[in-house]
Amino acid sequence: MINHRAAPRFSYPDPVEDAQRAVRFVRHHADDFGVRGDRIGAVGGSSGGHLALMLGYQPAGGDPESDDPLLRESANVQCVVARAAPSNFLSEGMSRSWFLGCREPDEGDTTSAEYRIHRGASPVTYLSPTAPPTLLIHGDEDPIVAFSQSEMLFAALQRENVASDFMIIPGGGHGAKFEGAREPVPDYTGRTIAWMDEHLKV
Numbered sequence: 001m002i003n004h005r006a007a008p009r010f011s012y013p014d015p016v017e018d019a020q021r022a023v024r025f026v027r028h029h030a031d032d033f034g035v036r037g038d039r040i041g042a043v044g045g046s047s048g049g050h051l052a053l054m055l056g057y058q059p060a061g062g063d064p065e066s067d068d069p070l071l072r073e074s075a076n077v078q079c080v081v082a083r084a085a086p087s088n089f090l091s092e093g094m095s096r097s098w099f100l101g102c103r104e105p106d107e108g109d110t111t112s113a114e115y116r117i118h119r120g121a122s123p124v125t126y127l128s129p130t131a132p133p134t135l136l137i138h139g140d141e142d143p144i145v146a147f148s149q150s151e152m153l154f155a156a157l158q159r160e161n162v163a164s165d166f167m168i169i170p171g172g173g174h175g176a177k178f179e180g181a182r183e184p185v186p187d188y189t190g191r192t193i194a195w196m197d198e199h200l201k202v
Contacts, residue, residue, distance in 0.1 A: 006047070011101025012121045019051045020060050020075035027073040039200040041079035041132075043192060045176060046145060047099070049085025053123035053153075056080040056132045076132075079199045081192045083137040084145045084174055087153040088125075089118040094146060127156050133163035133199040137188050139172020141180055163199065167191060 004018035023040060030037035042052035060075035088094060090105075097103055105115035119125050134157055138150035150166065157164035167188055172178030178185045 004051070007099045007101075011099065012117065015047070015051060016054050016058070016121075019055055021070060023055055023075045023077060024062070024070040024073040028070050036200075037073075038078065039202070040077045041081070041196045041200055042077040043081040043196075044085070045083035046085065046174065049082035050087075050121075050123065052077075052080050052082045053085055053087060053134070054121075054126075056134065057123045057126035057128075059126065078132050079134075079196055080132050081135045081137070081195055082150075083176070083188070084139065084142055085123075085136070085149065085153075086145055087149045088122045090115075090122060091149070091152065094149060124153055124156055127153075127160060127162075129160045129162065131157070131160065131162045133195070135165050135167070135192065135195040137167040137169070137191075139169040139174065139178045139181065141171050142174045144174035165195070 002019060002022040004022070005014040007015075019042075023042070026033060026035070026040060027037040042055045044050070044052035055075065055077045056079075062072045062074045064072055066072050086094060086096065089096060089100065100117055100121055102114045102117050105112055105118055109115050136150045136154055138145075138147050140147045154164060154166040167186065169178045169181050169185060171180050171182035172185065173180045
């Protein structure tokens with residue numbers, strides 16, 4: 001687990017930059033940790049799920065000319081699991097000004113700094129056919145991060161033919177316990193491990 005700068009004291013892009021540096025650190029020290037530097041995954045829930053998606057989708061290659069050895073490493077991961085994660089801050093009802101550190105862009109605005117921040121912080125902005133395998137997990141009665149955030153992202157992943165799956169928790173709210181779920185919550189931790197094994201143990 002990583003300890004990153006977070007809202008409300010800090011705002012985007014600080015958490016993303018910290019998460020990227022953590023990946024670079026692990027990759028740089030892969031031999032010390034006994035892991036493969038070309039097979040790193042990210043798992044997170046809520047704002048952590050947002051970070052996991054950004055690590056998977058936002059291009060963050062290394063700079064071979066950097067004086068900082070960590071910055072020579074890529075910050076991208078090869079597999080993602082995101083629970084109840086924001087995916088598009090420009091979609092209706094999803095703006096999180098406190099999270100992004102700025103007001104919402106006006107309707108129809110596509111040129112302001114606010115618009116660029118909201119778009120830049122949205123994982124879906126960077127989605128492409130080369131995105132890593134992605135498992136989404138979301139309760140369909142989440143009052144904090146709209147269930148539609150995962151619905152829309154999953155549809156986009158399918159359109160791009162990215163390996164993806166979507167675990168829906170009927171009645172589930174926000175949080176790791178999915179309060180309000182109408183059925184016993186499935187073993188999503190086990191599914192997470194299986195997803196990582198399937199796509200990283202290659």
